[in-house]
């Protein structure tokens with residue numbers, strides 16, 4: 001790994017590299033979105049190339065689909081795959097019960113559909129993503145463009161009765177225009193600071209007309225792989241309660257960096 005790679009990128013790479021060890025020949029895989037998930041796609045492509053691993057990948061965004069195809073991972077749709085063995089994805093925050101905030105990369109809708117159509121979800125993250133309580137990261141909510149201002153008002157009203165600290169709701173933009181998701185919807189970011197009851201909030205948001213899905217992933221993630229800037233990794237499994245520490249060889253995987261043109 002080149003010396004100039006930041007500790008945070010090294011941490012993301014380490015988590016991704018370790019998580020890809022859970023992939024077995026013949027698996028149907030959900031491929032997450034974001035910078036950590038992109039490392040996972042590169043690490044998976046390396047195993048496909050070097051070990052002849054046969055997998056089918058269902059990407060959670062057009063970005064991930066492009067990267068997977070470019071690196072030679074066979075890509076199928078979720079309708080073709082129907083059900084997946086494993087999804088590996090990043091997260092913006094996770095708590096001790098493996099509840100997540102996702103959607104920083106605006107892909108939460110496909111990410112949630114893919115993760116919930118999987119036997120197992122592994123989240124890969126750097127240590128900074130672990131929080132005692134969710135909510136410092138603005139919660140993304142995907143909404144239909146039609147009447148989005150009314151949807152925003154309804155969300156703001158609903159937040160008054162909920163255990164959250166902040167209530168500002170902003171429309172995510174790409175330059176001057178509203179950012180469009182892969183499903184051509186808008187994203188509203190809820191600046192809540194602290195979410196007291198994530199499950200209640202998730203249920204309430206999804207009952208509001210115009211809301212397509214929210215970025216709270218409750219009871220979906222099974223395992224978290226946390227990477228550190230020196231290549232250390234910790235695998236934590238929710239059901240077994242087991243924690244396993246390890247070390248990723250940062251000198252290996254040179255081809256991945258060749259993929260990046262380094």
Ligand code: 5RP
Pocket residue numbers: 032033034035036037089090091092101102103104105106107108111
């Ligand atoms: C995209 C996501 C990402 O997984 C999340 O934003 C984490 O991204 P990164 O790995 O770049 O920090 O939910 O919608």
